[in-house]
Amino acid sequence: MIVTVTPNPALDLTWRVERLTVGATHRADAGAARAGGKGLNVARVAHAQGAATLALTTAGGRSGIAFSAELAASGVPHRVVPVTAPTRQSIAIDDEQLGDTTIINERGVNPADTEWAALFGEVVDALPGARVLVVSGSLPPGAPASFIPLLIGTARDAGIPTIVDTSGPALLLAADAGASVLKPNAAELAEATGISDPVDGARSLVARGVELVLLSLGAEGMLAVTASAVLHARLDAPLAGNPTGAGDAGVAACAVLYADGVRDPESVLRRATAWSAAAVLMPLAGDISDEWRALEDRLVVVPRTSTDREDSP
Template sequence: MIVTVTPNPALDLTWHVAQITPGASHRVDTGVARAGGKGLNVARVAHAQGGDVIAVTTAGGATGAEFAAELAASGVPHVLVPVAAATRRSIALVDEALGDTTIVNERGVTPTADEWQALMDATAIAVRTAGVVVISGSLPPGAPDDLLARFIRLGREAGATVIVDTSGPALLQAAEAGASVLKPNQTELIEATGIDDPIAGARELLHRGAGLVLLSRGADGMLAITADGLVQAAPPAALAGNPTGAGDAAVAACAVLMDAGIYDPVRIIRRATAWSAAAVLMPLAGEIHPSWTDLEHDITTSDPKESS
């Protein structure tokens, strides 16, 4: 069982634009609204690929009602904790001419102390039968300093593998709390550690208590770094599309394999890189292209030198 926890969910709004011109007015077809946030994207991908998943998150206000309705229609098993503040929105503008995406994320409003406790209680119940707990996404401004560590502790006390995908100081806190896996990208890693070299930055997270660091490097693929070594994986070619959910797909791959008892970093990074690349080919976050098996077959892995 995989339990995903999304402390700061969003109603994801996506529009495809023929070409974005700054300062200009654009006409587009009707956009798509989906229940999102990184943990929800992970849950969607894992569920679609046959994973046993429960998504735990919050919902509030008018956007929360739309969020809840879409999530119910998706078929992804979930537990929603009601909160007073409206669920935030995330806006993605996909420029079809350039093949890239501009994203505007609302920061979100932090729940009350009682609402945080309700989310913690719901998580504690869900993780009792979990093999893997995934905690993904940002924390809203004003969230308790120990919030992430408390979620990680719930997972660890249940005997689960805990995967965390976050950024900023929370990334260091997750390492110190003993997260089994951390999945930053290069920018997040540098910002959190202050170390420019990605391998040295990943080793700092290991030193602080993490077990495995999966480092996203965009079109250059991924690195898997453990105390015993590192593996590099690269897709066969650069792919144009919507990269919004690529990192979430990588986390889903890791979660599904670990829930099946597979912990080999080489197998994990190959699958994570393939699912990440396959996510870029899809118009919306939370989906991967069925060609992922071909992509995985063509992925190359290597052992880069420490000095690279």
């Protein structure tokens, strides 16, 4: 079973407009509301692909009511810890003409210590049946820095690998705590490590003890960095669509393979890149296109060094 933890969930609101113009008034059809946050997107994708999954998160306030109702309707197995603070909202506006998406994320409100303890208790209860633990998403301002390392350490003690997708200082704390896999994007990696070159930045995380770094490069694909190799996977031609949730789909692919005992970096990279690309073809985060196998066949995978240009073949 894949257990996902989303420490800062969001009610995702998505609207489509013909053309987004700054300062203008827009009209749109009714938008979509979905229980979101990176860990929940991971759980949705893994569950839809047939993997045993349990999503753990929190919900509170009026937005939390809508959040919990949608999550219950989704069919994804889950447990929700009630909190006092309202669940944050994330707003995505899809521009149909340009084919891109503008996103506004609320930061979220820090739960009380007792609420953090309740979420941790749910993780402890779930670990006996877990094959992999995924901790994914941001932390709200003021969140305890020890939370993610505590989850990683608890999973390690139980012999369970941990995949972490977070940013800022939490990324380095996760590396030092012994995360098996980290999945930053290039901007998050540079911000956390202070290293501009993506390969060197990823290697700095491996030097801290991480087994595998999956590094999202947007339209340029994804890197897999281990102690002995650096591989770059990308499609033979770029895709147009909604990139929201693409990285989460990549994490889901990694989690599914790890849960099945597959840890070969190239196999993980291929599946993660294909699922990320398949997510771009879908209107909402948490879904991937059935065309992912065809996309995987289109991948070009080559060795990469820190001196290579990002647009090199």
